[in-house]
Amino acid sequence: MLRSDRHVGFLLRANLKQNLKYSLVWIVILEMMVASGAFKMQTIMESTGKGVQDLLNMLRMPGMAGLFGAMPKGVALNSATVFAGVMMVFMVILDALYVMPLMVKNTRGQEESGLLEMVRARTVGRTAAVAAALCELVIVNVILFVLYVGTIVSLNLKGADFNGTFLFTLALIAANLMFGVFTLLIAQLASTARGANMIAYTVLGAAYLVRTVTDIENTDWTWLSPIGWAQKANAYSDNNYWPVLLMFGVTLLLAAAAWKLAKSRDLGTGILPERAGRARAAGYLRSIPALLFRTTWGVVLGWLIGAVVAGGIFGGVLNSVGDILKTNPLYRQMMSVTQVNAANKTMVLSFLALYILLFVAFGVVAGAQVVFRLKEDEDKGYLGVIHATKQTRQTISLSYYLIGLAVSLVVFVVGILMVYYTGNASLKDPLAAKYLTRMLVAGLPAVFALVSLAILLIGWVPRLSAVFWAYMGIGLLVQMFGSLLNLPKDSGKFSPFGWLNQAPLHAVQTPWLSAMIIITVVFLILGVIGYRQRDVV
Incomplete structure (x- = not known):
């Protein structure tokens, strides 16, 4: 074991230095989200007036439970319990989005670039890369743990104690370690970094969708989702440590499996079999667009399935959005049936405005992945043969750009159509077609504008691609949670997300x-x- 892990410290120091900027940006964003969420929740819950009860009623709705997680039942809802209920799912996903690509980059990504082959030619052990990635994962999570605990304790949330704060943070860290180590295992199984990332993101998305369905239908079944395990800790109420122990146990098993695979497999190979291609390529693949689409259809199909499933789930809960008005006796006394129905419709449309943001993000990520493949395929030498032919750079770049825009269009439109038609199937008073038109007309320009920013960067300064993801992610988060975090009304105007004008x-x-x-x-x-x-390379 010691021989196979030789010079782990050398690789760890190199990884920490190489990933320093990436990790610092993510750590600052994650810390700001926890601090802002805790502060805003404390401000709302400790205020006076009907706003507190309205917030609690809204958070108990199935639609909100599906998005952020079900509120704990049978306990007093105060600043601490509501904070844990709202932020747990959200932070688990954000933490995972930070560490999952980091694990792939430090292992499978280094193998594809040839860097690990040169390093392994020295006296570096076979499992040193996996061990170094694990060490870095532990280090960044220890830093996050200290920052999260310190922030929450300093804000002194009503109803919070150190045991609850410790458990809440420990559950986040346990979930982050579990998803990070799972990605590390996938990086040993998959044959490419792209494949490893896609499998990891697919599993994370599936876990979120399963949690969404179970939190809406029956929270007893939330155990089916790994994200739900963190919720079951019930920090500040039951303070249940068993789910945390379960996540740590699964993490250890996954880490052992990843280490074992890294020790036994050959460098540059994967365990999952690759499908054998045809002995002779089809004639239509001589076209650059056809070849590109053939090599990206798996990504496109994955995003389409995700859009269909997410659209069906989100649309299916629209009928329960207005329940806050029907179950509130004060509203029933103050408003007529017609007014209540009109208010219900307004709330449904407000939820659709939130869903538009999500599906714009779906479309942008899907399209930008195709666009950024241009640089990735260059770096791997895939385009070397094509550059040596009659194909011009203009044809090559336009193929990537236009297919990226087309993919983003299809994913966004499919998601919106699913939300609209499944929502109408569940609503007693279906929405008019003009609202569908508003959603499409508002969302598509935002999708295209964001994907075109990726096009601009890949054409001129491809090394700044990380700036695009940061810009898009921050714009989405600010627009979705700006009011919750007490940000100015127009704070989201710096990105296309902030200009959707609450359509529909x-x-x-x-x-x-x-x-x-x-x-x-x-x-x-x-x-x-x-x-x-x-x-070009």
């Missing part, structure tokens, strides 16, 4: 649509020009 509740502003279309066209043209002029 309100009509879309024509100047904004024109601006997004102009940005898309200009960035697309600049992206082609940039790729023609810059050096």
Whole structure:
């Protein structure tokens, strides 16, 4: 074992230095989310007036339970319990999105780049890369644990004690370690970094969707989702440590499996079998767009399935969104049946505005993945043969760019259609077609504008691709949770997410649509020009 792990410290120091900026940005974002969420929840829950009860009624609705997690039952809801109920699922997902690509990069990514082969040519052990990745995972989670505990304790939430704070943070860290080590195992099984990332993200998305369904239908079944295990800790109420022990136990088993596979497999190979291709490629693959689509159809199919499933789930709970009004005796006394129904419709449309943000993000991520493959395929040498043919850089870049835009369009439209039609199937008073039109007209320009930003970056400064993901992620989070975090009303205007104008509740502003279309066209043209002029690998 010692021989196979030789020079782990050397690789660990190199990884920490290489990933320093990436980790610092993520740690700051995660810490800000915890601090802002705790502060805002304390401000709301300790205020006076009907706003507190309205918030609690809203959080108990199935639609909100599906998005953020079910509120604990049978306990007094105070600042601490509501904070834990709202933030647990949200932070588990954010933490996982931080560590999952980090684990792939430190293992399978280094193998694909040839870096690990050069390192292993020295006296570095076979499992040193996996061990170094595990050590880095532990280090960053220890840092997060200290920051989370210190932040929550310093804010002194009503109803919080150190035992509850310790358990809440420990559950987050246990879930993060579990998803990180699971990704490390997948990196040993998959044959490519891209495949490892896709499998890991698919499992994370499936875990979220299973948790969504079970939190809406029956919280007893939330145990079926690994994300639900963290919820079952019930910090500040039951303070149940068994789910945390379960997550640590699974983490140890996954880590042992990853270490064992790394020790036995050959460098650059995967355990999962790759499907054998045809002995002779089809003639239509001589076309760059056809070849690109053939190699990305798995990603496209995965995003389409995710959009269909998520749209069906979100649309299916729209009928329960207005329950807050029907079950509130004060509203029933103050408003007529017609007014209550109108208010219900307004709430449904407000929820659809939230769903539009999610499906815009779905479409952007799917399309941007195709666009960023241009640089990735260059680095791996896949485009070397193509560059040596008659194919121009303009044709090559436009193929990636236009297919990326097309993929983003299809994923977004499919998701919105599923939400609209499944929602109408569940609503007593179906929504008019004009609301579907508003959703599509508002969302598509935002999708195209964001994907075109990725096009601009990949054409001129591909090394700044991380800036794109940070910009998109921060824009989405600010728009979704800005009011919860007490941010200014127009704080989200720095990104296209902030200009959706609450569609479909309100009509879309024509100047904004024109601006997004102009940005898309200009960035697309600049992206082609940039790729023609810059050096390629």
